[in-house]
Every structure is written in structure tokens, then in C-alpha cells.
Amino acid sequence: CDLASLRGLPAPGRGELLEAVTTVLGQGEPLGRGRALARALEAVLVGTVRGRLTPHAPRSGLGPSVEEELARLRLPRPEDPEPREVRLDPLRSALDGRREVLLQRLLVIGAAYGEPVAVASTGDGTALGTKWRLTWTPSVPARLDLAGARGVTAAQAAAGTLGETARREAADGGPTPAQVRAGLTAAARCDLPELVADRLREASEVLPETADLPELIAALDLLEALRRGHFPGTTSEARDSAGALTGELLETAVRSLPGLAGSDAPADATALVALADRAAARQLGLRMDRALADLAADGSPLVQGAALAVRVLLDLDPAAGLGERAAGWIDGATGPDARRALAKRLAGLLTATGPLLEVSPDALGPLLDRVDTLADQEFLDRLPALRGGFDALSPAARERLLTTVTERLGDRLDLSLDAPPELLALWAAADAAGLAALKALALPGAEPSSVPARPTHADAPAAEPVLPVPEHGIGTADRWRLLLGRHKDRLSGRARRYAQALDELYGRGRGEGADGLDGAPSGQGGGQEASFPTAREWAEELEALFGADVREEVLADAADAGRADVLAQLDPAAVRPSVELLSSVLSLAGGMPEAQLARLRPLVKRLVDELTRELATRVRPALSGLASPRPTRRPGGRLDLARTLRANLAHTRRLDDGRVVVVPERPVFGTRAGREADWRLILVVDVSGSM
Incomplete structure (x- = not known):
């Protein structure tokens, strides 16, 4: 009020x-x-109260047909509006198969009756069962009446809807590979064999020409399911067509491998591993060998790591060599660019060979040794990059890897203290006092200690020069807990601060954010733990722990990951320019006050200047032409020997010994000249409100 x-x-x-x-x-x-x-x-x-259409309202034939089919299949009807969850096994039960087809058809026509629920699968397999959340709402009969214009049964309405979708995609210049795959999947799940055949012919025309590697791998998975008869809408002809198209798409995928050289997308690394598995099964090892060797030598850091790992999986390279390469990446990560490349290479490598580190001592051994021998400061400088690289593994995979590392450490000491250092010092002082009191009593039978007494300051010999020993206060087990982000409750106080600082970037989104550092869940509800730090507090903590350089790298990675609140904390003079970072900054232009925008303008200016300089280096030769050599009679440049010989072949003289020599009466020199290229640049700027 x-x-x-x-x-x-x-x-x-x-x-x-x-x-x-x-x-x-x-x-x-x-x-x-x-x-x-x-x-x-x-x-x-x-509220939760729902209404119902009047029984006197006119209805199409689709609504009563669907209600009758729901009654035959014993699924929730209008008389039972409460939500229910059902599990279906369509490949084993004929009743579940008919239920699955009906629910898929209702999903296609938009009736909003059944909502599919994700089902977890075992290992790398595909879940063959399904799970649905069913509820009859007032919108279901309304949507059925609207979809009744395309048919009086669920099969006719689904076929009409998919046909209209295909015509609309064709009118828009498509279909795209994703649209072809979605249409083929929907037609197969809805048990529409004619549409399946049409979509298969469309896929044979579109996918080999326009699909990239991840789309090809997804299409190969779908075709494999069609070939095995996992979908109801597959006939023998469709299975044969799917098998023939599988071989063609596999050949296309192998030919597309050189295009991954500049990729920085994790999906491409995952697709490369999936393709290697299929290529090995189809005996394409020779072509894969050549393509993987080129990617490992000239690809981007992410693709290099994935290609090297795939070569190990295909037995083209030994696992020990992969471990040595990874250890070399850690040694060479001394600068911002090298640390960024380290994170990308590790991400690509672990995307392909995460389980290999758990079972191969040759691959894990060099990494264990390198992480163990680094000095504390060297390890901490590389810790964000290492954590970012190992973040490519799932939390469960990192948990298994940490268990393997702990077993491999064996007799190495884990110097984590169970009590505060001050209390341990008091205990040690009490033990020393008790030992001195026992010696003062001179008990019978006590023998003098065989340990030589420490020399006093007066009779101590001259101290020998002590070589500097690298600081190694963080134990090996704690280092692996830090870079894997697991068991943070067992870290010491100093290492726990590093884990908490990195969890703001790497510990959210896949399970880690649900657990606090003490192992207690921190989801819904209150607690007594410290409040969530602001971007300024997090930036200050990163600088205090890692230094200014690593702080800028972590904040830039957070900005690339979508955290807009850290942009104001970036140092314009130290940040690494990238198109992604510039896009993140510009996306905030309309939602920030003027005071904060004023702080971001220097950052935008430097990003634009750096990116413009890089773009000009690439574009200027295309616009102004390259400087090419041009022959001239004027002396001053380098002598063009080939042109000089050709121009003076008529001026020859025979010597007394019979040799013929050319007299360079008209020498030709080489000079640099800029070749201009005719070009015309048109800038089209959209100034509408939507932009």
C-alpha cells in the first residue's frame, strides 16, 4: 500500500x-x-485449480480418438488428472511399445500430455528404456482440437505436423543437418515408415555435403539405432539404407578431419574420439594415422591433445610417450599463453583418455613425478591451468582418478596435519621437558643416549654453504586433491584457500558446487558458513594467493564462461584480448549503470585496438596487395641472376681454353614493388531495435 x-x-x-x-x-x-x-x-x-472445457463445446475427431487410445493403453485420462511417472521398455514389451509410439506422436503435435524425463545409461551405452511424466491438463484437449486439422488420429496428425515442418524448412533454405536428424528421429519414433524413407533420402543428400564432424557422429549414432531396429518405424529397406549411408558418412567424417586443425570446441575433441572408435572397427587405420599425425603436429592445443590421445588408443603411439608429452607441457607452461595452451591440451587429452590414466602406469607415472617435483610457487602458477584441464573429466571420473593416484603414491608421505601446528608445538615441548626430567633423575640402569649431542654455538664448526632447496610445503596428495577438485575437506588450511578460490570458477555446475569445503551440502536452506564472495573479494583473494598475472588469467576465463560480474575487475593493461571476452563486455552495455560502464571503456578500447591490429595483419594483404619483386635496369637492388643470364645470352665470348662465358652487358636487378588490388568494401549495418 x-x-x-x-x-x-x-x-x-x-x-x-x-x-x-x-x-x-x-x-x-x-x-x-x-x-x-x-x-x-x-x-x-x-494457484493449482484447473478448469475443464464444457462438454457441449464442439470438438474435432482427434480428441475422442486419443482418449479412446489412452483408455486401451491404460494411461492417465481426463478422469485422472494427477501427474504420474511411468517407465517404458518398448523393445521388450509390446504394450510399452504402443504406449511409447502414442506419447511420441502427442509430443510431436504439441499436446503437452507427456514430458520425457532423462534416463541415465551405463558406461558409453545408450539407454533403451524411457521415462515419462504424464499429466492431463486443460491445454491437452485444446491442443488436440487445434491439431485435428491435420488428421483424425494421432498417426495422421503426427505425419501432417512433420510434413508441414519439412516443407517450412525447405522454404527457409534448409534443411540443416540438425533438422534432418531431428526429423528422421521423430519419424522413426512415431512409427511412420514413409516419412522415415523420405528423411533417409534427404539425409543422404544433405549430410555428406554440409554436416561437420560432431553432426556426422550424431547422425552415425542415429543410423546405427535404425539399423539395429531400436525404433518402431524401421522396415527392412530402411535398415539397408541406413547401413549404406553409414559407410558413406564414415568416409565423409574421415575426409573432414583436416578441418579440425583450428578448432577450439570440446565437442570436436569428443567427436574425434568417437570417430576413431568407429574408424578402427571399419579398418580405416591407415587414413586415420595420417590425419591424426597432421592434427597432432599442426592443430590447435585442444585438437593436439585429443589427437595424441587417440593415437595412443589406436596403438599408434606408446602410452609412456603420451605421459612424457603431458609432463613436458607442464614444464613449458611458464607464461600466460603457455598456461592457456596447457589447459586446452590437457582438456583435449583427458576427453579422449581419461580412463587410460586410471589403468596405465606408463601414462600416469610421468604426470605423478612432474606434479611431485615442482616447487610450490611453480605448482601454484600452473594450478588454475591444471584445474581447468582436468575439469574436462566428470566429478565421478576425477574421483576414480584420485583413488588411482592415492594407490600409486603408496609409501609417499601425506603431510596433512590432524591438529593445529601450535598444538603440535606444545606437545613437542612437553615431550622434551619430560625427557629432560627423566634424565635429571639419573635412574639406575639408564644408559646414556647414543645420539651425539648437538654442538653448542661456541664449539660448532664453520657452517658449510647450504644449497637452496625448492619450497615443497604442499604435499603430493594435497596437490592432486587441488588440481582434481576432490576431497577438499582433507586439505590443510593453506591449501583449502586455494581450493575455495578456484571453486568459484571450476567447482560449479556439475556437482561440486553442491558441497562445501567441509563436505556438507550447501544447497537449499541456511548455514553458518561464510557468505558467497563478491567479484571484488574473489579478485583480491586470487591476487593474494596466485599473483596479479594468474589473477587476470582466471578472471578472463570466468568472463569467457559467462560470469559478467568479474569484467569490472579485469585490468585493461594485462588482460588477454579475445573475441569472446569482447562479446561478453559488449553484452553488458545496456544493463549497467554509467559508473560501471566508465570503468569498462578502457578495457573495451584495448580489446578493440588489439583485435583490430591482428585483423589488419590478416586483411591488409588482401586489400592492398603483397609486395612482390619486380625486375629493373636501375642498379641498387640485388642482382637477378636468372634474368641477367636470359637477357645476355646473345653477348657471349669464347675463351682460349674453349669455355663460353656470358658478358653481362645489360644486368637486371630486383626491387620490391607493391601490387595494388582492386577492391570495394560495403558495410551493411543493422540499426533496428532488435539489434
């Missing part, structure tokens, strides 16, 4: 209610407490 009166409104509306509740109960936070308030307000403002 106060907000309404301040705004001159006769009564508060929904906006005033939401703002008041968020301000008073949520302390103005849109996140955290705001989520709980949003759930409560949804129940209060929206």
Missing part, C-alpha cells in the same frame, strides 16, 4: 506486491532467498 501511494496509484497491483515481498522478506535479493519467495508466490498468485 505504501508503494502504491508513493506512485500515485489508487490500489497496489501485482508489481507492488512482488516488489514489497522481495524487499521485506528477501532483503532485495533476486537470487538465493528470491527463489524460495518465487515458489511461494507462484502457489499464492497462480
